[in-house]
Amino acid sequence: MTERVHFIGIGGAGMSVVAELFLARGHAVSGSDAKDSAALQRLAGLGAHVRVGHAAEAVEGATTVVVSTAIREDNPELLAARAAGTEIIHRSVALARAAAGLDFVAVAGAHGKTTTSGMLATALAEVGADPSYAIGSVLVSSGTGAHLGSGRAFVAEADESDLSFLNYRPRVAVVTNVEADHLDRYGSTAAVHEAFERFVDRVEPGGLLVACADDAGSAALAAGAAGNGVRVQRYGVADAVAGGAWPEPPPSARPDVLLHDVRLSGDGSTAVLRQQGEDDVELRLGVPGAHNLRNATAAWCVGVELGVDRAAMARALGAFTGTARRFQLRGEVAGVRVVDDYAHHPTEVAELLKAARAAARGGRVLVLFQPHLYSRTQAFAAEFAAALDAADEVVVTDVYGAREDPVPGVTSALVTDRMRSGRHVPDRLAAAAAVAEAARPGDLVLTVGAGDVTELGETILAALAAREEA
Incomplete structure (x- = not known):
């Protein structure tokens, strides 16, 4: 039987790179994820068998199943692998093997x-x-x-x-x-x-x-x-x-x-x-x-x-030009530059805004921030508020829960209530529209956070383009 390594959540940032290494070493690789992504498409192009959605049959015939901490215990593929006695290893163990x-x-x-x-x-x-x-x-x-x-x-x-x-x-x-x-x-x-x-x-x-x-x-x-x-x-x-x-x-x-x-x-x-x-x-x-x-x-x-x-x-x-989502320029419309960054801890946000102030070249710095995890928002609300206050205008949208379920009373308002001028706009698309509406030529706009706020840079650029055309 041909050995096959199956990755549950193969599109994740940490999982996709390990899967790519296994492909490079000549392994048969399969994997699944909750939604399609550029990472899934890349892996498919390299020869992996990928699918959108999780189902028990996806692990049939796999000799090893790789998981990350983000995979929930009730995932049907994880349950099926355990029932079949298939070897299950953490992503880090797979990386060490590679x-x-x-x-x-x-x-x-x-x-x-x-x-x-x-x-x-x-x-x-x-x-x-x-x-x-x-x-x-x-x-x-x-x-x-x-x-x-x-x-x-x-x-x-x-x-x-x-x-x-x-x-x-x-x-x-x-x-x-x-x-x-x-x-x-x-x-x-x-x-x-x-x-x-x-x-x-x-x-x-x-x-x-x-x-x-x-x-x-x-x-x-x-x-x-x-x-x-x-x-x-x-x-x-x-x-x-x-x-x-x-x-x-x-x-x-x-x-x-x-x-x-x-x-x-x-x-x-x-x-x-x-x-x-x-x-x-x-x-x-x-x-x-x-x-x-x-x-x-x-x-x-x-x-x-x-x-x-x-x-x-x-x-x-000096040849290093950056990594995705680390002060990554998404585009410029009507004199407004939009940059995306993965910062999701108060220290990271503070360092980001220092760099942004220099990069703004005298213009204003506007931030669309999406807190990542309810537990982190609850623990560091005051620190996030202090860091974000270094920007000229800030819109904070709802918490991106990722692996966590909502916690009663924990919302992004915990951050904005402690800020001098932060606005809490729960809906992410409305938050993007609010930032685009506030932006003026010469401004630097940042989309900040480890969640799907990264998708909103394009939304802001589109709104700026529509306003310019009008």
Whole structure:
């Protein structure tokens, strides 16, 4: 019997890239999802047998069934696979199998892991290393988030939301930051930190932890790992270390790689990377934001660890043009630019709006925000409100529940009630119309969130075009 791997929810960002890797390794692949998507169509074009809708017969004949945490226990395909005794594995286990025998690089963190892993994959490809990679978004340059290369490196975005990053044994681990999130699963901030400590414990003997010194959680993690004998390389912005957010760290905790002469613009960012005993290296990016300079520095550290020349790695990072839904330009109509972004945590929203303010070039910044998960909205309503208040106008539409059922009393009004001028427009299409109506030439409009708010950029552009024509 021919072996076949079946993916339940194959169109998901994390699932589709693993399915693509299995196809590249020559496996027969099938899968299903609740609705059609570009990911399903791409996989079908690559040879996967895909279907829209879930049904028990879809898993008949499958030798392995792959699931993610998003799959509910009453899914008919999952129930059928269990009844048949079919092997059922988590997506992260499937990814580890696809990476068997390669130098595994796991990029983790509460924020920035998609961009950092995308930067690393792009730069390694640019220098001819031909890495394999599995990223939870599409690289703008390649049109995919998955690739099975001929090189030794395997770059993977490591997801902490469901503890699945503990299924990896990385040669190099990256931690961009450690911050409270997914409290519906973890229950406390302390449990989040403990999970990251367990992740670092899984680094191979002799491997490396690359950690951001500018983030308190990551810095503490690095200090603990170094105390346990793990090889650690820290990176951070020189000004942040010299004096601002917290006291000067002891010599043992100072960054090994410092970003000096940071310069930000609406179209990109530059910095000088400095290491003791080494020549300075210029880092020049085509994406905006100080956070992206940090992400790129993490990727640079990994590339150098893997043997890439220091200056060549920095130049190669300049080839990164972004990933889907990370400050992605959707279009421009009547002098109004519409950008889509996946930010769904208060820290991410705050960093996004800093970058947006520079990119607006003096124009206003308008935001259509869709909170993701009832539990996250309830836990961080005040923090979302504070972050969103950095925009000029904000419309907040209803919560995107994803895997969660509605929670009584938890609506997007929890956010707007705490804002200076935010508007709560529950219906998503009405919210898009409200933003389009408010937009004027020179404005930058952001659609923000991890749910189907991404579809509303086109709605806003269409409304702007209709208004211009009228």
